[in-house]
Amino acid sequence: MKTFKMILLAAAAAIPGTVALVAPAAAQVAGIAVANPEAAVARSKAWTAAQQQIQTTYKAQIDQAEARRKAIQTELQPLYTKFEADRKANVAEATLRTQAQAIQTRENAGNQELARLTAPAQRAQAYALEQIQAQLAPAVTAATTRKNVQLLLRPDAALFAQPTADITADVTTELDRLVPSVSITPPANWQPGQQQQAAGAAPAAAAPAASTPARPQQQGR
Structure with missing residues (x-):
């Protein structure tokens, strides 16, 4: 059973997984850095504010869905x-x-019942996330330009990297500048994915996902 607090993961093409050895003392000098776009988005002021607004605006639905999730789990x-x-x-x-x-x-x-209950809040989250994602590529470009980075890797694509080589915080800073706030009220005709073309130069970010209750094995041998 998935709780409300999961967020739609925005699929994106990952930066090629080239394994690179980042020199400890010359990470920035060599123009190589790492960044986690998911973390950059999750730490942005716009996303934090949007989450708080959604939790308040849709509190009744969230509470109802959580109560039903627990009841269904108890039944199962x-x-x-x-x-x-x-x-x-x-x-x-x-x-x-x-x-x-x-x-x-x-x-x-x-799951269908919970999806109906959480649909308005999920839609608001997806809309807020897309607005931030639309500025992720420009934010990455600005951060890498400011840091004089020629090669940017995801952290898991680097064999080793000093903490000073991580420019995730710089990407977040640029996001805060480019998109200080977002709306949680999507237009009536809005559908998820309409702004994904903005992800060009950098992978679209995935928001944090909540854990789901573990289920016992349900298939016969």
């Missing part, structure tokens, strides 16, 4: 427990398959 738990017990007891495969299908059906119905 005995089914999970029985399935696991029967599986360990080598109950007939057909019986396990029937149980698994019943669990899956109830989960699907629960």
Whole structure:
């Protein structure tokens, strides 16, 4: 069961995963740096403010969805427990398959219910995120120009990098300058993805995702 607090991940092409060894004392001199675009967006003032506004504006729906999520999880738990017990007891495969299908059906119905409850808030989050993403490429360009960076890698693409080689904070600073605030009220005809063309020079950012409750194995052997 996914909670409201997850945010739509904006898919993006990653910077090519070239493994680079960044010299400890010459990271900036050599023009090589690393940056995490997801973290840059997540730390921006516009995103932080948008999150706070959404939590306030849609509090009733968020609370209702959380209550329903807990209720559905409570309803499903005995089914999970029985399935696991029967599986360990080598109950007939057909019986396990029937149980698994019943669990899956109830989960699907629960997820659809939660999706309906959280749709307005999810839409507001996606709209706010797209507005920031539209300025991510210019922010990266400005940060790399200011830092005289010729090659920018994601942190996981570098074999080693000194902390001084990380310009994520600089990207956030540029985002704060370019997009100090965003609206959480999308136009009536707005659809997610309309501003993705702005991601050209840098990968679009993914906002932080909340954890989802672990579920017991639901398939027969």
